[in-house]
Each structure stands twice: as C-alpha cells, then as structure tokens.
Amino acid sequence: MSFQGKTAIVAGGGGGMGLACVNDLIAAGANLVVIDLKPQPSDLAAGSGDVVYRQGDATDEAFVSEVIDGAAAATGRIDCLVNTTGVLWFDRDKSICDMDMDVWDQVMAINLKSVALTARHAIPHMKKTGGAMVHIASIDAMRGDNKPQDAYGASKAALIRLSKSIAIQFAGDGIRSNTILPGPVLSPMQDRWKDNQSTLDAISDFVPVGRVGTPQDIADACMFLLSDKASFVTGTELIVDGGCLALP
C-alpha cells in the first residue's frame, strides 16, 4: 500500500496503537501530523514524507483546528484521519451510580468530543480531495459489564454512531469513515498486565485465538481501512478482537 504524497493526521499517535499506525503510514510514504498529550516518543520513525509531532490536547478545539489547518496549508491536502485518542480510567470510571460525573464529562470529552473536533476540522479539507477516517472504538461498546466503566463504554458506542453519520453525510464527497473495535491489546493503556503474568495468561486464555492483541494488529486493520483497497467500505465496524465478541 502506498500513501506517497498523502497527508495523514493521527490523534493519540504517541500511544500504542496510534504510534503503530503512525509508523506504518510513515513507512508507506505519507506526510504525518501526530497529535498527543505525551512528549514525542523516541521510537517515532523517520520517512520520506514530512513528520510533525504536535504535543497538545485533542479536546482543545483551537489547538486541533490550528494543527489540521496548518497541515493542510503545508502539504495542500488532508487525506487520512486516524483517531486513537482515548482513556480508560479503571479507578475512577465506574457505574453511573458510583462515579463522579466530572469524570464522566472528562472521558466523554477525550474519547468522543476529540473525534468530533478532528473530524469537524478535517472534513472541509477532505472535501477537496476525498479522504478516509478510522476511529478506534472498542468491543466494550457492544455489551454491558458487571464491573462497569460506564463512561468508557458509552463514549465508544457513541463513537460508532458518529462515524456512521459522518460516513453517510460525506460519502458524496468521497470521504469514508469507519471504526475499529479492538479486543484486549497490550499497549501502554494496559501496562498493568505486564506486571501480572497470571492476569495476562487468564486474558490470553479467554481470547479464542489464545493471545492478547498487539498495537500492530490494529495498525494492520487501520491501514486496510485507510487504503484504496477499502474504497467500498464505509460506515461500518471492523472487529479486531481475536474472536472475543463471537463467544457465546
């Protein structure tokens, strides 16, 4: 797959899945603009295209618009948008009956509003050239949980619906929008598994394919959805979970 001459924005691109997507897009020749709260990671690749890392908050509309308009001004186009920004706050995100509703608002802002903002500012540019968006939701969007993180699950379910709406509204402009629903993936978000081999083994045993996912598993799916190989795919979900959702 070549993304030579194309410009991609990856929000949350300093993290596990986001960074894997960033490095694949760089290897495929794209110009990259990466947004993340974290400082630039040391394993960000170099490539033939321009790579710009912008440390900042994806819920800040002024920052998001400045970054996306700046990328469009510098390269003349925005072809791809990947939204991997997300938080899962185990200690604070609980049942709606027990949680601090300020936490609810913060999770909704980071997991959902950030996507609305990047899409809102990318769409006017994508309308000129066509484009593709991929948003990272979660299999948690598809079911309840007796140990709930209610804000997380609700934000990811809403993200699926938002992506479908974007897909329908802008299909005529050559813009596609899809979500990926990962299962358990060993990334910085799940670092706690690394310190607990028995937990990691138990999760691996639960996953039908017998292992947890890697950021690269998600990047591979993302590259397909961004590419012209997926030109007839829009408004849908790609489940990348090792079979978890297929379990009875």
Ligand SMILES: NC(=O)c1ccc[n+]([C@@H]2O[C@H](COP(=O)([O-])OP(=O)(O)OC[C@H]3O[C@@H](n4cnc5c(N)ncnc54)[C@H](O)[C@@H]3O)[C@@H](O)[C@H]2O)c1
């Ligand atoms: N790891 C899993 O098991 C799993 C499973 C399903 C879905 N997901 C989702 O996948 C996506 C990627 O997660 P990951 O597993 O790579 O974890 P991660 O923590 O490595 O990546 C998330 C990134 O988002 C960034 N971020 C958070 N708030 C931000 C903000 N306000 N502005 C800019 N950047 C911000 C973080 O700094 C981090 O780099 C997330 O949306 C997550 O909810 C993860």
